[in-house]
Amino acid sequence: MRIVVLVSGTGSNLQAVIDAVADGSLPLEIAAVGADRPDTFGVERSAAAGLDTFVVNFKDYATRTDWDAALLDAVAAYKPDYVISSGFMRIVAPSFINAFAGRYVNTHPALLPSFPGAHGVRDAMAYGVKVTGCTVHFADAGVDTGPIIAQTPVTVRPDDTEDTLHERIKVAERELLIQVLADLARG
Ligand code: GRF
Numbered sequence: 001m002r003i004v005v006l007v008s009g010t011g012s013n014l015q016a017v018i019d020a021v022a023d024g025s026l027p028l029e030i031a032a033v034g035a036d037r038p039d040t041f042g043v044e045r046s047a048a049a050g051l052d053t054f055v056v057n058f059k060d061y062a063t064r065t066d067w068d069a070a071l072l073d074a075v076a077a078y079k080p081d082y083v084i085s086s087g088f089m090r091i092v093a094p095s096f097i098n099a100f101a102g103r104y105v106n107t108h109p110a111l112l113p114s115f116p117g118a119h120g121v122r123d124a125m126a127y128g129v130k131v132t133g134c135t136v137h138f139a140d141a142g143v144d145t146g147p148i149i150a151q152t153p154v155t156v157r158p159d160d161t162e163d164t165l166h167e168r169i170k171v172a173e174r175e176l177l178i179q180v181l182a183d184l185a186r187g
Pocket residue numbers: 007008009010011012013014042086087088107108109170173
């Protein structure tokens with residue numbers, strides 16, 4: 001199974017996947033890592049691991065449609081079985097979803113369908129939930145929508161800040177993502 005991982009930020013989920021592949025516990029090939037912006041730690045981690053790394057910089061394209069087409073071309077060139085959006089902070093075009101229908105997997109730091117969007121952790125805290133968590137799902141054209149594959153609950157502590165809670169969620173998220181990828185790799 002070949003995957004392309006898309007990242008926007010620090011890439012700690014990506015690192016967990018890189019490490020699991022390297023130690024032989026995850027039977028797949030990371031064909032490439034792509035990002036929507038340069039100079040991120042995620043891009044650095046990928047390059048440091050010797051992986052094919054590409055940036056389709058949102059700012060380099062005159063229109064959204066041009067960027068959509070460039071992202072699709074860049075990813076499709078690697079002929080991945082699955083594309084993993086791991087902290088990739090862009091909604092992709094319907095053309096991308098169609099090209100990878102049922103093969104585009106997203107991770108989200110909340111228990112969907114609650115708290116979709118860019119601030120899932122903050123929004124859950126603001127609501128006052130006592131349990132939140134993370135979700136791995138097949139992404140469709142919506143914002144954090146599409147069939148749920150797996151979820152892990154995480155208890156909110158009274159003294160949590162957004163950062164402490166997100167860090168605990170990310171620990172669960174890495175484990176869940178690797179489990180889901182292992183399941184997909186085994187068919
Ligand atoms: C993850 O919690 C992801 O779900 C969210 O952003 C975080 C990415 O973290 N959208 P990292 O870049 O893998 O460290």
